[in-house]
Amino acid sequence: MPLMVFAIMAVLSVEGRKVPTGPNQEKSPADLLGNLLGGLTGLVGNTLNQLIDHLKSLLNGILDLTQQELLKLVDVLNLLKSMGIVITDEKLKLTAQRVVLINGLTNGIWEAKLGFFSLLPDEDQKKLCGVFDIEIENIVGRDTSEVNRGGRDKRQASQANCNYTTEFDVRDKWPKCSPFINQVQHQGLCGSCWAISTASVYTDRHCIERDKKGLSTPNNASFTYSSFDVLACSPEKGCSGGWPHKAWDSIKSNGICTGTDFNSNTGCKPYPFKPTGRYPILKSCKKSCTNEYWGVPYDTDRRNYVTSTSTIKGENAIKEEIHENGPVVACFSVYKDFYSHADGSDGHVWGDYDRSHAVVIVGYGTASCGYEKIPYWIIRNSWGTNSTGEGFLKFRRGNNECGIEQTVSFGIPKVN
Structure with missing residues (x-):
């Protein structure tokens, strides 16, 4: 050593x-x-x-x-x-x-850097992770005591020593919907990842369902669905956390209204928390639009449902679903090393467990790192575009890394 x-x-x-x-x-x-x-x-x-x-x-x-x-x-x-x-x-x-x-x-497979998320106090790092604890099943563990610790210098390298090949990306299959899929929200220091991931996947899939039916796919606030509505009106714990699959059940029962992110600030219920707000206060659910300038009443605006919801697990099932219907919501356990992730195919190598987090899987590929092949998922995060890969990152695929392949949820939006 x-x-x-x-x-x-x-x-x-x-x-x-x-x-x-x-x-x-x-x-x-x-x-x-x-x-x-x-x-x-x-x-x-x-x-x-x-x-x-x-x-x-x-x-x-x-x-x-x-x-x-x-x-x-x-x-x-x-x-x-x-x-x-x-x-x-x-x-x-x-x-x-x-x-x-x-x-x-990391043996050069991914790179850590000194930055905003790694410097946050522990209490604020935990606020970024809003999924209740998951028990990891069938994990292929790696003893970090056996990982090669040599050969790395003291520089913050800008890229891991790997070549990346994308094998599937929903943005390539449904290019008309890529403006929605490319939208990276910033949850701020509210544990709303469970709501943002669900609402954003609903938005993505609503566009995809329209495209499948030969309908137009307008990229505007009338077709962007509200994470704030899910956050405040689902029977979960708001900024303290929740489960994506229960958010899908809420949309199936109650619908979801329109609403963009904080910066765009339009739709019926735009996201209310700025990225730099340290102590967000979530108000109780209101059956009205929070945007007084939105011209559609809440009861009318919220008439967006799913025909079905489901949870799946396993690499092959996830691949099949995203090929057929688009992005899915995945949850994984976050350890301290994740806050420093900057580039490469992320996998846990160091640090204590913090909380669990929800993200969106939009595709997959394989990294060639010397003689080693590292399969990865393409993930959309909700920590803003100044985070890793402008909000998109690579996460190890195929061995249920940190539980990412065991609690995957989605719904099929109802499109008339």
């Missing part, structure tokens, strides 16, 4: 221990980073140069970041600061050490 990785593992093994606090500890030099940020959201000139120099010094011997990566890191730190989250020197160094450790475990 390389000395660097061994040393980092030793540091991380004690990170959970409590450190005595007192007046001296409260005034530790760890706040120098916060002082340099100074609460500003647009650093320029000497202040920016001073911060860059401090980051270089702080990360020296851990991560060798390019100037562009350092500037991106400054933007991330400013964004977190604007949300009331101050990243201390200690937190930044610890997260950088985690990135190096993870990259030493």
Whole structure:
């Protein structure tokens, strides 16, 4: 085991221990980073140069970041600061050490980076994952103690050493619906992934069903369906979590109204939480449009249903379903390494279990990584376009990685 990785593992093994606090500890030099940020959201000139120099010094011997990566890191730190989250020197160094450790475990198949999601406090990371715990079945486990830890350097590589071949993508089969399928929402710090994934798949499949029938497929708010309606009006736990299959049952019974994401802010019930809101408050379900300018009454707008719902498991069943009817909702267990994922075919290699998360499967392919073939799913996430792959990522396929192939749900939209 390389000395660097061994040393980092030793540091991380004690990170959970409590450190005595007192007046001296409260005034530790760890706040120098916060002082340099100074609460500003647009650093320029000497202040920016001073911060860059401090980051270089702080990360020296851990991560060798390019100037562009350092500037991106400054933007991330400013964004977190604007949300009331101050990243201390200690937190930044610890997260950088985690990135190096993870990259030493992935064997080049995927890359971890220092960024917004990896720097979020634990409590806020958990808010991104809104599916109740799943018990992983028939998982093909990998003992990370046997993973090759050598050969990785201290750079944040921009791409894993693999070539990717897409074998199927719903956007290629139904190109008229690709504007909908390409839409990546941002859930903010609300555990609404279960609602967003379900509503977005309903939107995708509604377009696909219209295309199958030879109907027009307008890309507008009248054909975009509301994750907020599902979030607030399904019998689940709102931002605290829920199950996608129960969201599908709710649509079958009650329908779903129109509504876009926060930025577009149109339709009957657009998503109400901005991406940078740290403490979203979900109001109770209202049987009316929240957009007062929408010209269609809620009871009329909500007359969108599914003819059937279903849950499936297993790689072949998932492939068959997306070939026939389009995207599906999948759930998986999230471990600490996932928040650092930047590129490549994600698979768990390090860290404790956090919570479970819902995403959308839109296709699949195979990565050629040296002599190794890594099958993957093409996943649409709901953490915005500034996340991995502008909101789309690759996730290991065929071995129920983190349970992703065992709790898959969908519905067939009713199209007249």
